[in-house]
Amino acid sequence: MTKAGSNLEKVLQAREFAVTAELGPPKSADPEVVRRKAGILKGHADAFNVTDGQTAVARMASWAACLIEQEEGLEPIVQMTCRDRNRIALQMDVLGVSALGIRNILCLTGDYVSFGNHPGAKPVYDIDSIQFVKIVKDMRDGGRFQCGEKMDVKPRLFIGAAANPFAEPFDYRPHRLAKKIEAGADFIQTQMVFNVGKFKEYMKRVGDLGLLDDVYVLAGVGPIRSVGAARYMASKVPGMDVPDEYIRRMRDAKDSREEGINICVEIIKQIQEIPGVSGIHIMSIEWEEAVPIIAQRAGLLPRPDIQ
């Protein structure tokens, strides 16, 4: 029995090590950008997230780029943030994406407006990501809107949420994950993992809380492009933990892109050893070409074909 019948859900149910990848939509109305990226990514993951105004920058809507992905034969994961929509708009979009055949959703809070290109925008945050997950679950399983009213046809969505195992307070993070699971998250995609030891400790605590029977955790990974990017992620991206070892390796590498891919593949292999991890989520951030290489070298291809 599936909840939404998405390919991602089936892969996870079959206990295959799942792979998802991220596609960043363009800062324009050009569908060809999405098609080109979809062409690069196709066949190298089980489902493909489309970011929703990532870092609060106005871009093509996630749901729209998801439709283009779908036309290109990829299974989309629509991302939806609480930053730009209140509970009315979110529920409208949930119904809309389901009607359009999208079967996976990632419910997010959303990066704060001051990080983006419209810092004067009024942030919404009517609800938070945990409340949003619960609303989608109540819509899907109960056929109920947040206000309690019923709907005829329920949305069919495999519900995802994000987690950052590295942000403070570290001791609280497994409990926050528990709340997301209680709210109704079927799968979790984490912040990029570089500090594997710390992630392992986090997963142990998650396991000790008895949470792993109820959710699939996909560990976030991504290739570092340059030593500058490594330093930036280590110091400027909140809640990101990049050990010095990787900064040194990126600095000393002859071919930094190659080294970034090597590190990513190493991390994936280490993550695969951690109990309770159901897959990985590759965030290549405007470097889609790296995804097929990483998937290949990490031994994740071909992707399973589950009927």
Add this chain to the structure above:
Amino acid sequence: MIGQTQKPIEEILEYLENKEKIVVYGCGGCATTFHTGGEPEVEEMAKVLSENGKEVLAAIALPFGKVACYAPMSKARLRRYHEEIEECDAILVLSCGDGLQVVREIVDEEFDHPKPIYPGTNPIGQMGGGPTLFKEKCQQCGECELGRLAGICPLTQCPKGFLNGPCGGTTKDGMCEVDPERKCAWVMIYERLEALGELNKLMEIREPKDWSKMERPRQIEVAPLSLA
């Protein structure tokens, strides 16, 4: 209190263009605390206006403790200046927007013709603290959540206004990603609940908030205060 800063004098003079006779009215509450409309500021404003060719008919500064936003206090004071207000071309109010609008209502009620009325300050939020540093702590949401949150309001002190714990952007040293100079409200809540032995309060899911209690404009009727 209502935090506030003084408007640039250029903006004030722009409002008062072609107005010759001015009444300046300051507040003995927040505007005194924030140095935007206490006695010294009212006096200084009167001087600056005179230097700019205005005739200041009255420079009224409510004494500390008498607030412009409390209608009985403003009404009693303004009645003493009935003639000056009758004669003036404009009233400049050095208080928050509540104070100005209460004064406007009184003047509209007491005089036959509407009087032009202008602000001299920019209110920047309700805040507590002092005597030097003030911080926004409460947004008067209509349904206080502090009892579950160790006495720290994340609706106001977290830019995203969460009720279910910290976002993923808390920095390594527990600061807020939006302003790394400021401690994450949820780290503060966590630490305080931990010290109080009440961390279990963070485990339950808080339902979406009923924002209809903030539907504007809000109003309330109470029994009048007896001021001896």
